[in-house]
Amino acid sequence: MTNEIEVLLVEDNVSDTEMVTRALHKSNPANPLLCVKDGSAALDFLFGEGKYHGREIKNIPKLILIDLKMPRVHGKECLMRIKQDARTKRIPTVVLSSSREYPDIEECYDLGANGYVVKPVASDLFDKAISEVGAYWLNINEPPQ
Amino acid sequence: MDHQQFDILLIEDNASDAEMTIRALRKSNLANRLKHVNDGDEALDFLFSEGKYKGGGLDLNIKIILLDLKMSKVSGKEVLMRIKEDDRTRKIPVVVLTSSREDVDIKECYDLGANGYVVKPVAFDEFHKAIADIGLYWLITNEPLRV
Numbered sequence: 001m002t003n004e005i006e007v008l009l010v011e012d013n014v015s016d017t018e019m020v021t022r023a024l025h026k027s028n029p030a031n032p033l034l035c036v037k038d039g040s041a042a043l044d045f046l047f048g049e050g051k052y053h054g055r056e057i058k059n060i061p062k063l064i065l066i067d068l069k070m071p072r073v074h075g076k077e078c079l080m081r082i083k084q085d086a087r088t089k090r091i092p093t094v095v096l097s098s099s100r101e102y103p104d105i106e107e108c109y110d111l112g113a114n115g116y117v118v119k120p121v122a123s124d125l126f127d128k129a130i131s132e133v134g135a136y137w138l139n140i141n142e143p144p145q
Numbered sequence: 146m147d148h149q150q151f152d153i154l155l156i157e158d159n160a161s162d163a164e165m166t167i168r169a170l171r172k173s174n175l176a177n178r179l180k181h182v183n184d185g186d187e188a189l190d191f192l193f194s195e196g197k198y199k200g201g202g203l204d205l206n207i208k209i210i211l212l213d214l215k216m217s218k219v220s221g222k223e224v225l226m227r228i229k230e231d232d233r234t235r236k237i238p239v240v241v242l243t244s245s246r247e248d249v250d251i252k253e254c255y256d257l258g259a260n261g262y263v264v265k266p267v268a269f270d271e272f273h274k275a276i277a278d279i280g281l282y283w284l285i286t287n288e289p290l291r292v
Contacts, residue, residue: 090255100288109236109290114260116288129286136282140275142246142262144255 004059006138007033010042010066010078011096019123020065020096023130031062031138039073042066043081046088057087062143064093065133068104076107083112090144092137152178152208152284156188156224157242158216162265166211166242169276175284185219188212189227192234205292207237209283212259214243214250222257229258236290238283 007024011017017035024033036042042064044050048057064082068075075095082088094115095108108116117133120126153170157163163181170176182188188210190196210228214221221241229235240261241254254262263279266272 090252092261102291105288105290106236112258115238115282117286118288132278132282132286135278136261136286140263140278142251142264144252144262145248 004032005034005045006031006062008042008045008061008064009033009035010039010064010070010075011035012037012067012070016067016119019126020130023127024134026127027131028134028138031134034061038070039066039075039078039081042078043073046082046091047085060088060091060143060145062092062141063137064091065096066093068095068097068099068108076111079108079111079113092141092143094133094137096133149180150178150206151180152206153180153280154188154191154207154210155179155181156185156210156216156221157181157213158183159213162213165269165272166276169273170280172273173277173280175277175280185216185221185224188224189219192228193231205233205237206289208287208289209279210237210239211242211279212239214241214245214254222253225254225257225259238287238289240279240283242279 009020011020021033021035036045045052048055066075066079079093082091082093092114094117095113096117096119098119100118105116117129120129155163155166167176167179167181170179182191191198194201212221212225225239228239238260240263241259242263242265244265246264251262263275266275
């Protein structure tokens, strides 16, 4: 049995992290999740750099969930780097954001986001949305490897 | 021809698979605005308002394109490539829905820009559930680009 990371959550907000982690843990307990607090740490993980130096980068997650509003490497830049690099561009990457703004949605699809989910405000709707994300991306979608 | 607004474009040449897919979506109340085409050529004509769909006006508010791979005439991969190459259509989510579990097909579809890839379950119940979950995620949870 492998305990390779299957979900990489890129989110800086502590309470959102807790909500996503808890909801995914409920709907998809068998899918190990790693949360990093910014885009820079996400890229370090994916490319085996910084504190993740030496990680076998061929072990790609099944799903990357990425927030947009983050310090240091902004969500869109992180998305762009993931989708431009041959080693990571096939990884399903879903933006999970409070923004419903047309320019954000358009730019993310333009940069190659596989999906885009607006974080519901109400906690029961939030949980439901996250469980739908898990149901599709972790149980049904065929990952690239 | 007046272009209705559609949420789903189903590109599937196998009549019984198409019927099962539509029925599964209908059961979840997700098939109201579904357009089914039988081959890649018709899919491209529909998307780009050509051939028999000429003058219809581009419907860019499709939330999801479900695309089979094994089709005669224009192959699924070629349709995927054409959709993802064209500025007008490349932001529409495309989910490949196919019986192929071949690594080479999966990798190639992601490389061509497929948003997702689903292997059609063989068992009826599993197929139904997969289609319902696909519908729920792509039609309800996912945010499409609304033009």
